[in-house]
Amino acid sequence: MPLPLEVPPIEDEVTLARYPFLPQSAPWIQKLTHKEGIDIDMLIDSDFMEDSRRRGRLRLIESIANEGGVDAMAMRDIHTPEGRLLEAISFTYARMVACACEQDIILSKWAQAEAERAERLLTADTATIEKVAMTYLSEVRKKDEALIGDGAVKGGVVWEIGMTDFIELVPGITGPRWRLANQELKRGWITLNEEVNYSSQAKLARLLRQRIKDKILNDARMKTENFNDELILRLSEATTMVVGLLQHKSDENLELTGAQVDDWPPCMKKAIAELDQGVNVNHFGRLFLASMASTIGLPPENCVEFFHNAPDFNSETTAYQVSHVYDREYTPAGCAKLKLNARCAVQPGEDRLCDQPWMDHPLKYLRAKQRSRIRYDEGEEKKNESADDNSESRDGS
Ligand code: SF4
Incomplete structure (x- = not known):
């Protein structure tokens, strides 16, 4: 029209x-x-x-x-x-x-x-x-x-x-x-x-x-x-x-969207695990989880699935609320707010990364995990390559 x-x-x-x-x-x-x-x-x-x-x-x-x-x-x-x-x-x-x-x-x-x-x-x-x-x-x-x-x-x-x-x-x-x-x-x-x-x-x-x-x-x-x-x-x-x-x-987003489950911070895993067990996670925790899922590029349907066992789950309402968070591109809350709202998952000494003085946001946790995983994977690849080279030279000798 x-x-x-x-x-x-x-x-x-x-x-x-x-x-x-x-x-x-x-x-x-x-x-x-x-x-x-x-x-x-x-x-x-x-x-x-x-x-x-x-x-x-x-x-x-x-x-x-x-x-x-x-x-x-x-x-x-x-x-x-x-x-x-x-x-x-x-x-x-x-x-x-x-x-x-x-x-x-x-x-x-x-x-x-x-x-x-x-x-x-x-x-x-x-x-x-x-x-x-x-x-x-x-x-x-x-x-x-x-x-x-x-x-x-x-x-x-x-x-x-x-x-x-x-x-x-x-x-x-x-x-x-x-x-x-x-x-x-x-x-x-x-x-x-x-x-x-x-x-x-x-x-x-x-x-x-x-x-x-x-x-x-x-x-x-x-x-x-x-x-x-x-x-x-x-x-x-x-x-x-x-x-x-x-x-x-774009570099930041690219980095975040490549995140694997092992990279997720404990507070995110805690919210997912609690919802899975039917625990009534508070509004702050739900908003945090949806905004993390959106920021790291999970499809909204996967995010809705996190809430499937929540005591008040309704697929239409949850899909609407999740899409609202995705539409608005909310920034996930930082560690200080998560601690204040009882959504931090660790006590001092329980997680080496969370204990770092610079750790003030779950996205920093995720990036740090990603970097160390990528470094580890690259190291393993090099080890395998040199192992292959050695075995080839042995076979050829
Ligand atoms: S310290 Fe921060 S990143 Fe670690 S679990 Fe608590 S809120 Fe999450």
Whole structure:
């Protein structure tokens, strides 16, 4: 389904600065830069723009570090003209640098992080979500209040979206909640019903995130085509930093995804063993286990299996909760928090690695184990090779 041909007008500058990717924001940013006399030279080189460049770099760093998107709360006060300028220009600068990196994966990560930030803001932004939804969805409306069942909504709004939009957006979203068969569908409209921990507005924001990401990505790809060598060269300091960070992150992920069961830290093994024995592991322990499984690249189905013998196991609920953790890419808790929540598995003297003064995170444990295993395997390989050489020379003699 094509996007709406006409988008609703948005005049409020705070909204335009908060969501700088909106098509309505582009003419406003253009007017703003014209008024302030900001051109490309100034944006790249002038001291006056250093704050905007710093915030722009931060937007990119956060998107690559991928700790759940660009920090929505780290905005300057956008109720001031300076704050609005900073938000708008930092977005423009971040996009410029992302385009100049000439790597689609960087554009994609940046678009994803900006879209996640937008989702978090829209979940709470009752004043703006309707206009944003009308910008990105062909069919969206508030459900007629007379049709909302008793107790289904307490003063909130229940949203409905057209089935075609829904079908286009959900393939990228995991969890049974988003399957078409589980929807309330009437005359081509799907109701985004309220749930205890998931409001109708939050569901609409989640769907919008998909469309926002696609739009940010497509816009950036189109802009990349206009980049010439000179501009790419002038942005090389920032692009080198971003590409280097991505490389470092990929190496880390590669290392982690190669983890074997023997490398897993005792706290992770303890959570798995307890769940297996039907022990009711606390919420902290469950979240820790799912975030470790996600970080080391275990398929979500394997993670769901860890919970199979839990006293309250329900395959659908667990699959949904696990997919939530995987979607958000939570960072696993460190040793201090695990100890505080009774999830550390060892006492002093029980595990040589856990006793190390530098041991403050289970992922460090895992990496240290991996390194020593790889060193051991390489040593064994060399021993075998020299044993083979010796036997060959004996046979030949
Ligand atoms: S010291 Fe850290 S890594 Fe070791 S078991 Fe405790 S929490 Fe896990």
